[in-house]
Amino acid sequence: MQTPVLRALRHMADRAKLAKAREEEDSYKHRVQEVHQRISFLENSRPDIVGAIDRLKRRRAELAKEMDQVTQAIATEEKRLQDLPSVTPS
Template identity: 70%
Template sequence: MQISVSRALQRMADRAQMAKTQEEVDSYKHRAQEVHHRINFLENCRPDIVGAIDRLKRSRAELAKEMEQITKEIAAEEKKLQELPTIIGELKQERQHLARETIRLRRRV
């Protein structure tokens, strides 16, 4: 009788262990499926990411061209600013010359 009870207890322990093991197997399968779905999702994201990179590179190229144009415009305006005193000086000399000519012509009249 003790052997039967012992065997029954052993079977119950074995079944409990098998149930626990089966739960672990199911848990690992579920986690493996989740990882598989995540891998598929990430692999499907690749074309979107590549497209975004291409779009950003085109935008960077356009901005670089615009930056180059703005740099040229700044250089042209700075050159005008540097030439400004010379041009003003020349115009003042011309104004003085015209004033002298006007005075000279008035004296003739």
């Protein structure tokens, strides 16, 4: 009579271990999916960031060119101002 009870208890313990192992497996699978998603996000973000950097560098070059033009225009106007004859009261 004791053997079936022990067998039943062992069976219950085995099922509990199996359930716990499945829970752990599901947890690990979920973690793997999260890590995979993060890796994919990072890999996909790189081209966007590189593209943004390239656009910003082109814009910086355009602005530097425009700044040079403005600086030259200021220098020209300052020269014109210096070249004006001075008016002195007689």
